[in-house]
Amino acid sequence: MTILSAPSTHLPPIGKIQTYSAEDLTKAVHYLRLIYNPDVRGIRRVDLVSSLKHGSHPSPDPNLDALRSDAFERSYAIRWLTALIAQVYRLLECDCSDDDDASYDAAGETSELEVLLQQASTLLAICAGTASAGTITRTFHFHNSDEPIEIQLTDVPLENQDYTSVGAQTWGSACLLAEMLVEDPEVFGLGSPPEDLRVLELGAGTGLVSIALGKLLSAKGHSASSVVATDFHPSVLANLKSNIAANFPHTSPCPISISSHALDWAKFPALQERPAPFNEPFDLIFGADIIYEVEHARWIKSCAEKLLRKPDVSSTWVHSRARFHLIIPLRPTHTLESSTVETVFPFSARSSGAEQLVILSKDVTVCEASGDVRSRSGAAAEVEYVHYAIGWDS
Template sequence: MSVLCPPTTYLPPIAKIASFSVTQLLDALTYLQSLYHPEVRGSRRKRVQAPVFNGEQNSRLRHEDDNELQVIRSDAFERSYSIRWLTALIAQLEVWQDLSHSGEASLDDLGKPEPTFTHAEMIVQQAASLLAICAGVAAAGMITRNFIFGSIDGQRRVEAQLTDIPLDNDDYRSVGAQTWGGACVLAEMIVEDPERFGLDFSPDDPKSRRLNVLELGAGTGLVSLAIMKLLDTLPSFNHREVSVVATDFHPSVLANLKSNINANVPSTHNQITSTHFITTHFLDWSSLSTAPPPNCLSYPFDVVFGADIIYEAQHAVWIRDCLKAHLRRPFDSTISPAAFHLVIPLRPTHTFESSTVESVFLKASDVDPNDDAVLVILSKESITCDAHGDAHGDYTRGQGLGEDVEYLYYRIGWSNARL
């Protein structure tokens, strides 16, 4: 088991920062990033080879003792020391840069090798980001993360920055205020293979229509943002209209969702005049209104997404009723059938809740395609992720610490649709 040291022990002494190499300084920053800016737990799929990008998602320390990590992370003195250390590092780097640019001192005079100046700007940016986290939002119970997804061949890249906020007085209904591993897994899969999720389009198609996308229980908005940013990068969608509607129901979750959307997309994406636009809206599955729906929910959706949204016994039933109202029914054999893509974790404390998916939605093979259309499970896939990362969800939703995180991915659609 790895030994986890507090910042006061691990970091180079403040008074001697100038004597440490670039490699040592980067190692120290990577350590602080793992401590105060953790990845979402259960968000790293196990596979032979994952897409590789330069960025914080690849700078991860793996600690087997998550309890010890939480103790150090919550220690006010250690956080204060980290702030002072980062401040001193930034000041020293700025001195080196100023002297180098002014020509008042040579590299030999400073005793620093060339790589220090080559990497100085990158180190300053990373240190400044960590300083803001340690001194600001993280101290207030908030955390902001950068997410990077891409295609297997590395030709496509999507980035998003999301802020998690504390639960509303420990109200379990506000769990969407934080980013969960299921959303990370689903967003990554979508960006890697858009066609698998119905996000493909031929510009020569004479029946080109607006693509309508809905996310249920959008939470912090990661999946919806990944889709919008992905479609912006695909040439086939340059002139096709796209509408993404991210929904949730808890007031604080909705407010944070809207804030994350606004922080990540150009203002034009929120305007009806744009060919690609994204909106947020209230949607309570438990009480679908009989009144006319708002404009953004008044049309049928081609693709619906849900990540980690089954954690009560009634959820699967409510979601089925919601899909009946919003998922486009088959009407034209030349158009790809609509589908609902659902990713749920298999938590030991929520085995019954997870099982309701397969009791509410039958398998396609068990339904006569000549009968009236019903929503069925078209496919099912198991996904395994490493458990390392921020453990905030483990205490509120019962996932065991230090174990792999298992997910199920369901594709659900109408029984009489062309498959």
């Protein structure tokens, strides 16, 4: 267990910051991140915790919430970071006036001081409060049997707490689904030999699931596959597009197609003509934490009925097993909304026999709650996530 002490007792004294090395100051900033950087991963599955190697996922101090909410300590952290940033600026100004331009190395890469400045500035915004936090960039690491997958994501603040823009944040369901996809792709029909697939994500938000899919399909040789990430809110779509570009830069060739598009669940089913890329069916549809209003399940079912590939005896094995994979947290504040999934999608055993979308399987995963996951799931120490595999029953 990592025991975190108060910043006022742990950090280098403000008056002596200039006497510490960049390496020591970087360590101090990383220490503050353990306290104040929002943790949105929320993917420590309880059934897997006992198998983790010692030290791979250090447990937080049980009093972390109290420490994080301590007004004096937060104020001290803000003062310390402000002093650090001022000192780094002074050092960089000296470097820039030097003919050797010491702030850059021979390859033109950002110096250690500039990296420290960027990290400290971001953390200062976080400590000042979510409303003024600006953008927060995190790196996610997932492990696959072929090769590890690294994803860089940027979260942006909600627009005036507009609930329709919650996709600007990365939530626990997306973290869990991305991890499951990468660790066990065969469960989702993504094993070998590679198939050319059309994949859709509903409510993609920051794009974690779609980007993980894109990198997984690329690694597995799905050379002609495509991933379509969708959302509704303009600011979410702008951030989604930026995150895709950051993970699939034009300078690096990508064997698959990945793109972002607007999709209004309420209006799409009634369209007489479906625009590209929605004019062709999808082999797989994914959704993570997209049921937070009572009408969402009904809207999503109507969209899935139009977009999920229907069974065809001439199709390949994967195409004949088109699936909609939905993961939602069982939040005590959204019990009614969660229950609508099983109301709208009947279980296969209760099917009338007509061609319709039904729940083929339901699995529950328990994860340790932390950070933003806890804030959306109440104060419980654990969060239950339900994974529904939905498909055609004819």
